[in-house]
Every structure is written in C-alpha cells, then in structure tokens.
Amino acid sequence: xxxxxxxxxxxxxxxxxxxxxxxxxxxxxxxxxxxxxxxxxxxxxxxxxxxxxxxxxxxxxxxxxxxxxxxxxxxxxxxxxxxxxxxxxxxxxxxxxxxxxxxxxxxxxxxxxxxxxxxx
Numbered sequence: 001x002x003x004x005x006x007x008x009x010x011x012x013x014x015x016x017x018x019x020x021x022x023x024x025x026x027x028x029x030x031x032x033x034x035x036x037x038x039x040x041x042x043x044x045x046x047x048x049x050x051x052x053x054x055x056x057x058x059x060x061x062x063x064x065x066x067x068x069x070x071x072x073x074x075x076x077x078x079x080x081x082x083x084x085x086x087x088x089x090x091x092x093x094x095x096x097x098x099x100x101x102x103x104x105x106x107x108x109x110x111x112x113x114x115x116x117x118x119x120x
Contacts, residue, residue: 002028004031004046005022005027005030005049005050005052005115008039008051008054008057008065009054014104021112031046031048034057035065036060037065039051039069040068043072044072049077050115050118051069051078052080053079053081054082055080055084056083062081066093077099077119078099079101079102079114079115080093082101
C-alpha cells in the first residue's frame, strides 16, 4: 500500500518535480496545497502519511502551517522543504517536530531518502 503524501508548496514546478520523482515508488501525492491555510483545512480529510511543507509561501508561511498541523495532529509527520538553508530555520523546524529538511533544488534520491526517514 502506497504512503500518502500531501505537498504544501506554492510552486507548480515543485509539484510536477515531486510527482515525477515519486512515480514508481511507495509514495503517492494525494493532495497538493498551494498555501498553509489550505493544508490545515484539508489535512483532516486527507490524513496523509507525510506532509512536505515549503517554508516561504504567500499568506501564513510554512512554519506557521507546520505548527497548526502539529496542533491538529501531534503525530503529523512533517518534512520541511526550502531553498533557505539557515541553521535557525532548521532548528525551528526540528523544534516544531519536523522529521527532516529537504533543500531546494532537491534530487530524487534525497527526496526519497527524506520521505522514508519521515515515515519510520
């Protein structure tokens, strides 16, 4: 049974690349949200195994969305995705409860490895 992935990112390019990278794997994108607000709204109905969350998005950013998702479900498995590689952001993501951090631009092995770690 495939693991359900919710992608939270305002970039259609990221969505397309993730879908391409997950083809033929144990993961499938079941929901694509373009904002943190949409992710918080849709999470309860989708019940994903893992959520990839971009940090910089219009509206509530990824960190705020991650906090709200963890409030909804303390066991939510979050994987932060960003081109921002600041130690403070990584530390904040870990403090929120993120299971990992994927830096853009990402490659398929990095994404798959991070997703596998997040669902363990």
